[in-house]
Amino acid sequence: MAPLASAVVAVLGAASLTAAQTPNRPGSQNRYPFAKPYDQSFLEGYNVLKHAGGNVPYSNRESYGIGRDPPQGCAVDQVIMLKRHGERWPDPGPAANFKASLNKIYSSTNATAWTGALEFLNRWTYFVPDGRYIALESYNGPYAGLLDGYRHGAEYGVRYGHLWDPTAVNLTIPMFSSGYERILTTARKFGEGFFGWNYTDVVAMNIIPEQVYMGANSLTPTCLHDNQTAVCSNLTNQQPQFKVAAARLNAQNKNLQLNSTDIYNLMQMASYELNVRGYSDWVDVFSLDEWVAFGYTQDLSYYYCSGPGDKNMKAVGAVYANASLTLLNQGPDKAGALYLNFCHDTNITPVLAALGISSPAEDLPLDRIPFPNEYNSGNIVPMGGHLTIERLTCNATAISEAGTYVRLVLNEAVVPYTGCQDGPGFSCALANYTSLVSASLPDFISTCGFNSSYPQYLDFWWNYNTTRDYDVETQNPIPAGEGLLTYQGTAA
Template sequence: MLWALQVLLHLLSSFGPSTDGTSNTPTHTSSKIPDYFDTTLGWFAGPTQTGEAPYLAQTNVAPFAGVSYIPNAPLETQVPIAGNAHNQNIFQRLANLSPYFPSPRGFGVEEYPVPPGSHVQWVNMVSRHGSRYPEMNGRERKLGQKLTEAKGKFKAHGALAFLNDWRFMLGAEILVPIGKQELFNSGTLHYYQYGHLYPNNGSKIIARTTTQKRMRESAEYFLAGFFGLGWTQNATLEMVIEEDGFNNTMAGYKACNRSNWDVAYNATVEWASVYLVDAHSRIKGMISGDLEWTLEDTYNSQALCAYETVALGFSHWCGLFTYEEWEGFEYSLDIGFSAGVGFQSPVGRATGIGYVAEVLARMQHHLITTPEFQINTTLTNNTITFPTHQALNLDFSHDSNIIAILTAYGLTQFADSLPLTHIPTNRSFILSHLEPFAGRLDIEIISTPAPVNSNRTDLENIYLEGKETKYVHFVLNQRTVPLGRSLEECGERDDGWCELGMFLRAQERQLQLADWEYACFGDWEPSGYGSVGDGRPNPK
């Protein structure tokens, strides 16, 4: 027994202390596996807290009056919403807080199959984590704490009467059950799409994620969906530290000294004061007693609808708002992310450019040995940790980082100007279509025996005269992003593809446009919302 105690003490001494039971400062490990391949260490996992178990069988109030019964699958998929004349799903109007769904209207082109005789020879996927609890210091948790502390000091009436018995039941940061399913389903779908790209010589592929717990588990659930529970025989999961000051292209903002989130926050508050006026007045009128209900509380209760739905399956908060107000909520987050890391942000391109450079290196089969952008050259200068001839590349990242990646690629079709006075019609930047929970961007290289006719409706002349050609195809949430819409080198094509050489040429220009050093470390003056439109600081 003494030797067992000594072994236990040795293992415990290998890690620094942590407030949540996981280590954040590894000192040493006796494992023969390099730290960045060891998913059991738990360091740099970020804060975590598990919430209470859901009880949807008890709390679900379905069937709703006047609404045909739709079984939950597993979330509540139908709630009566005032003003919802066309019976649309509000859970697909929750911006980046929406449970995963494929982009419903696409991005401006029809979908075309790979022509006979051609084949997808390479893919690079970057996926967001699945649905999660709110962040540890998130506004939703602050509202929950406020209401908990005010318990018994107020009385709620009408549609808000549920608040009299309501309890805050959410955890923090980590995946909720549907988030795990989203990544498992994504892995299964990607196996059906790209399983043939897995090498049949018995070798493992390298997949990459960050050290945050929800990131690691998202990768593991995806790989289980792709390969099965024995996925460790097929893939090695590389853990890249996610922490301030560490180079990590899957969390590019961690290595950037400048940010535009303050401007983004102020813009969303200004828009909230426009679209939430009526809702705020209604909710305040349902409260009596000692509870100061602010406009921020009204806004945060919309976010509680989103988080309670994915965590508990159902939320009473959802029915307090009209369909128009849910449209306003989604637009508020469109504004925030566009200004935070999109084309309306001076650091939008810079935040995502390191990842773009890594994908270009993979496409051209070379390492990255010179420090640039947020690239961790300790990992990218070695084919063990950065394979250069791997046909199946799987990375896991965050919503804001992937929006920045789309910006860094120069996809200007998402550079909408988003006013703070009204919602413009036919905008392209709709966050729920770009980055719902578990959203993903698949970049394919398609090899064809001859050039493919840009007019894909001409079925008798699919191929043109010429030699073997390779094309790049962007698929965002299962729909094609037309590269010619944003990159002039690609030209207009029915299928949205771009010839590989032209794509690489266009991206060399994007690398320069990002101006990473100046954007992240330069002495530029912050400007108000709406003054930036190209994802980089305005020229002096």
């Protein structure tokens, strides 16, 4: 090798060695000049998980760039979490719709010679076994619902494990699940991930029935009268993109007669196939425009049926929001440090509406698709979606006094509370947060038509079951074929 070439190799080798050995962080000395301490890409780009509403596997919310760890000088001393169940098979209604559209496809004359975008049907098989797994969480694949619950529990065990003492004698930590089979299954897996395989030694699982007679003492409160606006009942299958997709597929395969409803069903089916198999050939059948249109139908449904577009939902969400204020102000010494709650997606969206999180300034339009859309349900309530309220104890900083602050974390993205960002890391002083939230909450009892014979407030956080009767299925099996549960763990 020539002397000059040898010198170049030696210099490059030294540079590579320096880059590899030098910590890639701000303040480190002698950094390789082209090493970037902060990633500049942020190229999330197109991802079907953001365009299929709450049907698809979990993904973190697109964030505002605020660090997920506590702000410098702060420590989390109390956590209140509301989590949706993990990824699952479809409910009976959608599953029947899937079969209807598939039967329509298979009854055409192309059953052994599919072409174009549907060529994969020559090999594809339906992913839902008849009856057996309907509405339950998926158990294998990269997006398995049971894995979601366990993994989330394990991650939060690392993040919030300091809030309980595993060496304490006769320790009881309550967990709260609404009364539905897949919700309770998620809670059990989360508990195993958070507290360890022997979580039943410390956890007391509380099942809160999903019944109207629970009034305000519920994780799934509702109104006695109709919650829905006139808009809510006619939101799906109306996008013109579905007609375009149907025409394209019909043109590629002789005698195929799909319509917009079939396209909607097949796109929803693809979403659920991801929960079970981890992939779906159906995803690539449809274009980005069509997936954006499908996602918007889901956004409209959440917004107008269980979110801020329904005139009653702020009052429904006020039950949880108001009770959480009491816990935050009582603090961990009096109320306890961990409140882990499990429910459905449509029980989380009212709480977000009550808190004003992700609520657009104007109602979602029905005649066009706003893009980007602030009320993207894939960001708000994917499978396994969750809202975490953190109570922080903070030292004094240049901009804030020492004291207690609150942070809202939606799907692992810190979401600054509107109108109050006076604390470290855009948190809100507990006193200010309490004042702002309480002033904005409507009354659930009067709004939703309850009288004094129903429970008037959420009480189970303070008066909970301390037995281990419902911690694992072997102790109290869920009745076969049943979904709704009572306090006793039996079919409602």
